[in-house]
Amino acid sequence: MSSLTVTGVTKSYGATPVLTGVDLHVPGGGFTALLGPSGCGKTTLLRLIAGFDDPDTGTVDVGGRLVAGPGRSVAARRRRIGFVPQEGGLFPHLPVAGNVAFGLPRRQRRDRGRVAELLALVGLDPALADRSPHQLSGGQQQRVALARALAPEPSLVLLDEPFSSLDASLREETRQAVVDALRASGATAVLVTHDQAEALSMADEVAVLRRGRLVQLADPRTLYRSPRDLDVASFVGESVVLDAEVRAGQAHTALGALALERPCPDGPARVLLRPEQLRLAPVEGGVPVARVRSVDFFGHDARVRLELPSGLACSARLEGWDLPVAGEDVSVRVVGAALPFPAGAPDAPAVAQVRGA
Ligand SMILES: Nc1ncnc2c1ncn2[C@@H]1O[C@H](COP(=O)(O)OP(=O)(O)OP(=O)(O)O)[C@@H](O)[C@H]1O
Numbered sequence: 382m383s384s385l386t387v388t389g390v391t392k393s394y395g396a397t398p399v400l401t402g403v404d405l406h407v408p409g410g411g412f413t414a415l416l417g418p419s420g421c422g423k424t425t426l427l428r429l430i431a432g433f434d435d436p437d438t439g440t441v442d443v444g445g446r447l448v449a450g451p452g453r454s455v456a457a458r459r460r461r462i463g464f465v466p467q468e469g470g471l472f473p474h475l476p477v478a479g480n481v482a483f484g485l486p487r488r489q490r491r492d493r494g495r496v497a498e499l500l501a502l503v504g505l506d507p508a509l510a511d512r513s514p515h516q517l518s519g520g521q522q523q524r525v526a527l528a529r530a531l532a533p534e535p536s537l538v539l540l541d542e543p544f545s546s547l548d549a550s551l552r553e554e555t556r557q558a559v560v561d562a563l564r565a566s567g568a569t570a571v572l573v574t575h576d577q578a579e580a581l582s583m584a585d586e587v588a589v590l591r592r593g594r595l596v597q598l599a600d601p602r603t604l605y606r607s608p609r610d611l612d613v614a615s616f617v618g619e620s621v622v623l624d625a626e627v628r629a630g631q632a633h634t635a636l637g638a639l640a641l642e643r644p645c646p647d648g649p650a651r652v653l654l655r656p657e658q659l660r661l662a663p664v665e666g667g668v669p670v671a672r673v674r675s676v677d678f679f680g681h682d683a684r685v686r687l688e689l690p691s692g693l694a695c696s697a698r699l700e701g702w703d704l705p706v707a708g709e710d711v712s713v714r715v716v717g718a719a720l721p722f723p724a725g726a727p728d729a730p731a732v733a734q735v736r737g738a
Pocket of ligand 1: 419425426
């Protein structure tokens, strides 16, 4: 199991800086998702790690071996890195077995047993070995692409938005198969995605990139509960952001006095709640009231869009059984604590501080 360490990597295309000093460490056997909005530099970083391009400055180290740095650029094929592109990139003229065997050392290419093992590893029936790629579903094609990437027993597997072309049900199933296969193989993996649910559900750690910089690296729960700032908060889930006045360890907000998730100096602040922390009930005295604007019903749960008397809009996420209707007034209670961000506070410091939080 090889670790990956990226240190101080920068990259510009012409006059446009794309990566502006990225540090990232993925421990051996770890699975890290690179999450960020379109254009923030995720694919560029993955390509530099793979060796498809060189950083302007900084280093890339895989398993203790410097593969990119000042005066050094190990060729992509010699980095022992497997790559799974967005749309599989299978060879259309080769059957499944031929595609998987392509990833094997030459002497093993006729080893049907090894191909069957790799297909089983990615949760595919070895009976599919003789099919052509076009006879497979999109999810099956992505699993074959992963089997091909895992065939040479790489130190590191890079996955570039491998599920984006799959429909919702196939995506869930394929994600699980990929996570299982990566764990079973013991490979270290980096997944690029702009889908926060995918990053939070699949990875051990999530690295959030913003405008070419890594702004937070944390395990999914820490990232969701303790985002570094309100931008990261809204990128990794829905947010309810309230203006607050902090006094004696409580935040006084339009939704009442709220407990704080961490200490915060007295004074003005903004606080973060998640929509699932709001509970709605028939109007009762002494509890803040909101008007239901609309309800998005998803089956398993629902998003209830609310408007507070101040005009502030926010959403509650509720189980789908007993829902209010648009136009109704409801009492709003908050469960759990709010995460405070003091007004005018400098940005939270180093990524490492947040990681351990
Ligand atoms: N070869 C290139 N030449 C010039 N500009 C490039 C090149 N590759 C990427 N860029 C630019 O670098 C920026 C980051 O691109 P990149 O593909 O890394 O972003 P991303 O976060 O992966 O986005 P997406 O989620 O949309 O794929 C973009 O503004 C893009 O236009």
